[in-house]
Amino acid sequence: MSTGGEEALRLQYVVGDEIGRGRFGTVRRCHSAATGEAFAVKSTAKAPLLDPLDLALAEQEPKVHLLVSSPPCSRHVVALHAAFEDAHAVHLVLDLCAGGDLLSLLSARGGRLPEREAAGLAAQLAAALAACHRRGVAHRDVKPDNLLFDAAGALKLADFGSAEWFGDGRAMTGLVGTPYYVAPEVVAGREYGEKVDVWSAGVVLYVMLSGTVPFYGATAPEIFESVLRGNLRFPPRAFASVSPEAKDLMRRMLCKDVSRRFSADQVLRHPWIASRGGDAVAD
The missing domain is CATH 3.30.200.20 (Phosphorylase Kinase; domain 1)
Known part of the structure; x- marks a missing residue:
């Protein structure tokens, strides 16, 4: 520096x-x-x-x-x-990202995206997280505001202000992140690993497909309580047209049991990503 x-x-x-x-x-x-x-x-x-x-x-x-x-x-x-x-x-x-962010895109598109488009963006996010995790870095604040687009429309993970290095095998600690997107092990005050990013990416995917967050409350403590319960539901009104494969991926990303939660690489290999969003990844 x-x-x-x-x-x-x-x-x-x-x-x-x-x-x-x-x-x-x-x-x-x-x-x-x-x-x-x-x-x-x-x-x-x-x-x-x-x-x-x-x-x-x-x-x-x-x-x-x-x-x-x-x-x-x-x-x-x-x-x-x-x-x-x-x-x-x-x-x-x-990098200059002149294409705005995912939050603005969702707002402009009425809050949700078609399944194929959401799969492409989820694939690009998973590719970004997999690259970070291979370098021993956890982002810890994955959310639509921090997902930018370059002039060609490629998604880019931004803002490493909350990121932490875990490359020597150390566990991370601290309540870092944004309430709606933070993983339950972070809220619980336990040590945690890089899969907190996969949970947050699962919330982003849920938002892209439904226009709402999976865990909510009127205040930050209420949101945290909902996250800790981890009661993942797919309300018919919001998810009537969403495929079973997409719901399966979200269940695997938004899994409270960290040992069973997908890694970023596993997200990339999931059939829903491979069949709908795999061609969107460019590394």
Whole structure:
């Protein structure tokens, strides 16, 4: 990682308009001063990060993201191209994804997608997670907001601000993620592994096919209670046209028993993905 913060960043990149804003930072367009190639730069200020965990994750993000970005990098992971840090902020130069995110796509399409399209996106997400897991990295915040599209329409997994390295066999801990998408073992306060990402991807698939989340509540504690119960249902009104094969895959992804829950590689080999979405994966 380079030192020098924003001053060093601006020596190498021309920074343009803001294109996104998150809880702690902003995303702006930028391009290389040397080549003109377009990128995005995510800037996270350290001052608002009062929680030591938030600060630690912000400082760790470039190192973990670099692990999944080093060649050969999956086409379905947003790549990190450069990082700059000083006492005030962390700046990450990333792939520019000009096609919006999955949350916006779902909103524009009335909340749900046709089964073949959902299978293609699920395949690309599983490919991204499999690539991360092979590098020993768990994303820990898989959700539609963090699934972006490049100019060609390929899905890319973004925002490694909550990611953790488990490559030496260590178990992960900590309540990290987004309530609707977080796995039950995370909520329970137990040690957990990379299959938390598969649970979250299962929730994303459920949302794509039905327009609703499988575990819900009016408040975060109520959502967590629903996640812990893990009572997976397929209401007929929402799932009348969804195939039994798709429901089978979701049961295997949203399985409370981690030993029986699918891995990302197993998701890719499931017949529903192989028959409907396999051709969408490009690595």
